Amino acid sequence: MGTGTDRTFSHEHARDRAQRPSILGRFRASYRQRDEDHLIRAYSANLSQRVPPLYGLVILAVTLLAMRFHGTAPAVLTEVVPAMMSVLALWRLAYWLPARVRRRSIADLRRDLRTMNWVSGFSAAILVGWAVAIYPHGDAAQQSLVHYVISVIGFCGILCLAEAPLTALFFGLSLAVPSTLFFVMNGHPNAVFISVVQATLTCLLLVVANAHHRDFVRLELSREEIVRRERHAARLAADNLANATYDALTGVLNRRAFLSLLERAMNDATGASAWLALVDLDGFKHVNDTYGHAAGDALLKTVAIRIGAQDGVTAYGRLGGDEFALLLDGAYDSERALAAMKDLSRKIAEPVADRGTVLRLSACIGMKRTEGRSVNECLERVDSALYKAKEDGDGAVCMFAPEDEVALRQRVAITRTFNAASLNDTIRLLYQPVWDIESEKVVAYEALARWTPDGGETWLQPSTFIPLADATGRTGELTRAILARALGECRVWEQGLTLGVNLAPRDVLRDGSVESIEQVVREAGAPPETITFDVTERALILDPKRAMHNLQAFRDRGFRISFDDFGAGLASLGNIHRLPLDVLKIDRGLTRALATDAGARALAGTILTLAWQLDIDCVIEGVETEAQTEVARALGIRLMQGYRFGRPLPVEEALAGRQAA
Structure with a gap:
């Protein structure tokens, strides 16, 4: 009787045998291709160099056999069938051209390699079937040619398909087995010898193809490992260098x-x-x-x-x-x-x-x-x-330049002064009327701010101190101070007029500015519809989406929006139809050229037409002469602003001159 140890050994041995692949399984595994992406790409690249010549050989062989049997075999076997086989081979040849293979994805290539298994067997079966069909119609010399052609195609096919050994196996067996059996059974005097040689060489070439495939896989795996390590090392080195030296996006010095x-x-x-x-x-x-x-x-x-x-x-x-x-x-x-x-x-x-x-x-x-x-x-x-x-x-x-050194020092000094200044004490406002040329009356005033760095001896324009406000973070404070001063001293809405106040680009873009500005207006008791905020396109250039959102928020609260300096910028026409506007102000640069430049007149007329189509007002700025006035009137412009109708003045003087032309 066996001991317990013997029984345990027997069970383990049986389990090992059950888990060990069968001979057929090992055979199939030895001919199966690897499925890694880089190997699929390598298989396909190599096959694309060999499959097209193989199909070219098939076309040549079929053509030669058809010509050799022409007149002795039926036309359908020497013309129709060869033509169909040649077309099929030509299509597969074109499909496997290297340039086309390189463009395919890994998924497509993987599908192509799987498809080749049955395509190869199907193609071989068609070729053998045709050869068998024409074989009886030839003499000994013609039949020997059939033997020769089938053998050559079989041998070449196995060699060309070495990177796909399972495909080579299907192709070789599908070609060799039926053709060998047919030739032996047909009674040709050399059939046995030819068949033995064909079968022997086919088996030998299949073994060689399998060995070649194993070597090919080892080489590709080694190459991929070397490439992977080189890439990893290079990537680490490049990352370290980039982090220390280069900008990640552009690749230039950081x-x-x-x-x-x-x-x-x-x-x-x-x-x-x-x-x-x-x-x-x-x-x-x-x-x-x-x-x-x-x-x-x-x-x-x-x-x-x-x-x-x-x-x-x-x-x-x-x-x-x-x-x-x-x-x-x-x-x-x-x-x-x-x-x-x-x-x-x-x-x-x-x-x-x-x-x-x-x-x-x-x-x-x-x-x-x-x-x-x-x-x-x-x-x-x-x-x-x-x-x-x-x-x-x-x-x-x-x-x-050397003179810029002085300006730089002055700018640094004035920036420090602005940063420390009390805006309520250093800001003053001037008011310029907007004139209705038809009724010959003032319909609005625009508040224009000035700032003094030295207590009143020098008054600076907004183009100078607005950048200072931006640089010191006081833009919102400055706007609220100007607005509160204007609403407190120039209550023109009580006389049926409107008041215009300029908003800096940051006022248009800043979150919360709509609410804070609305609060100042309501505290002054001014109806929002009597207040016009003048904006320039700079805010649109800096942040178009936010600018339009905030301008619409001002409009929703009842304020009027005026687009200042229209015609001076490149982006105006591209955005105008999307903006919530009530007024277009023609830039003073156009106004200066109005009397002498036909192009300026044409552009001013276009802006006026645009305003009419958008159903908004149009004001022309910077009108200084009678000639400019008459040209603007002739174009149909009704609202005008400029020295011709009134200079910027303190509130008392500006309001006292309402009826002066």
Whole structure:
């Protein structure tokens, strides 16, 4: 009797045998292709080089056999069937062309490789069936040719399909087995010898194909592992380098790396100092908000490429957002350096095509030689030149000049003064009438603010102190102070008139500004419909969606909205139909040219027509002469504003002159 240990051993041995694959299973596994994506791609690439020639050989062989049997076999076997087989082979040849295979997805290639198993067997069966059909119609020489052609196609097919061993197996067996049996049974004198040779070579080639496949898989796996390790190492190195040196989006130097380079350049300068330039993109936020961040990213990449391609640029980087910095060859004199930056500004302004959309923006550039006691001091002055360029707009380029040093110090001083000033004590308002030329009466007044930094000796225009308010974060406070002063001293709604007050771009864009401004108006007891807020298109350029949302919120609360300086900007016509407006104000630049420029008259007439079609009022600003008045009247403009009808005056003088023309 066996012991318990013997029984346990027997059970384990039986379980191992049950789990071990059968001979047939091992055979099929040895011929089955691997299913990894990179191997599928490798299989397909290799087959695309071999399958088309194989089908070409089939077409040639079928054609030669058909010609050889022409006249001895029926026409359907020498013409119709060969033509159909050739068309089928030609279609498969075209399907497996390398260029077409490279374009297919992994899923498509995986399906193609599975399909090849039955396609190969089906194709071989058709070929053998046709060969068997024409065989009896030939003499010994013709029949020997059939033997030869079938053998050659079988051998070549196995070799060409070596990267798909299961397909090669199906093809070889589907061709060799039926043809060998038929030839042996047919009684040809050499049939046995030919069949033995064919069967032996077929088996040998199938074994060779299987071995080739195993070697191919090992090679591809090794290659993939090497590539994977190289990629991993390269990725780690690149990530470390990128984090320390490069901007992740554009691939150029990041802020830290560029400033470090700038510091070395300033410390190590031996000849003429290099030029430092700051590039700021105008309209970038509009692109981001309108077309999405992907479009904005594409723009930044394009700008980086264009900066790098500019002659004379020795280093460049992205400081953050839409601001770039660059170093220009110190051998350039000021004239050549300025010309290079103007050329760069023009190149940046060229349209960028992105996914069927044309994107546009402009770039303002400030520049200066890298001279100074520190990087911060140099950057401060280049930034001052950039600020000056942005005031000029339209891709302007400004170089920091000696006289700008005085202006910089003054601006720093005046900014500090504004930041510390009591706005209620340093602001005064002047009022300019809007005249109805038909009734010859004043219908509205516009409040114009002035600010003094020195207690009243100098009064500055809004174009000077509004940027100071933006820089010091006091824009909202300034607007509320101006509005409260205007509503307190110029209560023209009590006389049936309206009062216009200018809103800064930040007033239009800031969250909560609608509510805070409405509160000031209601505390003054003014009906909202008698208050007109003048806005410019700068707010629309900075953030179109938020600007239109807030303007609609003002309109919903009863306030009137006037679009100031209309006709001066590029974006006005593109946005006007979507804005909640009550008034269009024709820019004074058009007014100055009205009497002498037919184009100005045509544009003014177009704006008036647009206002009529939108059912809103149209006011022409800056009317100073009788000639301008008459041309505007002839165009049909009824509401006018300018020195011709009244200068900006303190409230008492402005209201006293209501009836003066």
